[in-house]
Structures are given as structure tokens and as C-alpha cells.
Amino acid sequence: MASDEDVSPPTHSYLIGQRDDIIRASRVVTSVNGRDVLVLHHQGELYALDSHCYHAGGPLQNGDIEEVAGRVCIVCPWHKYKISVCDGEGVYQAVDPSVKPLKPRWCFKGVKQRVHKVTEVKGHVYITLNTSAEHLESDHYQTPKYRETLHRN
């Protein structure tokens, strides 16, 4: 998260709320310029990422937080995929069957979930959407058609 040194909000950012309110709530799902974004607080840090899991659209706001391989991850409640909240990388455990005894190790799939920049200015929390042209798998669940389906259920 960017620091509070600047006095004006970043350009192209959206006010999400007051830091204290977000910390109290722990998690906030909000619509930011047509995108569903989860803002969460964990151990003093605020993170923002697409709220629908890249795998099948699961509600990440209901996931547990775990520290895995030195990264803070959210665990999707639907199929337990782990996603690094810092950079959106998919994290999984693998076993090399040729190495005995079998020993699971953590691996990374690359960035799957779009994460967004969080900035705090005088207690106000802003999100700047990550609008990189690179297609990420979580983008699929941000289409108007899919979001409409989710919000109806």
C-alpha cells in the first residue's frame, strides 16, 4: 500500500472509505468503475483484488487468509485455491513422485487474479484499478453479463 505522505488522492483513483471503517469490517466488497473489488485488511496492510476467484468466480470475500510460502494468500471458499493477495499469483502444492520420500513443495502458477493499488491519504482509502492490457483469468468474471448473474443470485 502506498504511504500517506501525499496530501491529494492519486489520479484515476476511487474513494473506498475510511481506513478505520475498513479495518473494523476487515473486508469490503465494492463496485469500482464496473468492477467488483475486494478490499481486505490483514495485519496492518490493506489489499485490493478482484472479488471473484479466477478459477470459477468464487466469492473471495468469504475466504480464509493463510500465509503460504512467505506470502499472504486468500483461500477461495469454493475449491480452496490459494491466491497471493499482493500480486494475484496462484499458489499450489506439488509433489515430485520421483523423489522419495514424497515431499510436497509450494509452487506458483503466475498471476491469475487482478490486484489493484491501494493508497491511503489522511485516513481515506483509495483504489486505483489495475488496467494493464494483459488478460488475467479473473477478468472473465468481471464481464457485465457474469456480474449481473452473480448479483442476481
Ligand code: FES
Ligand atoms: Fe475459487 Fe474454484 S472458484 S477455487
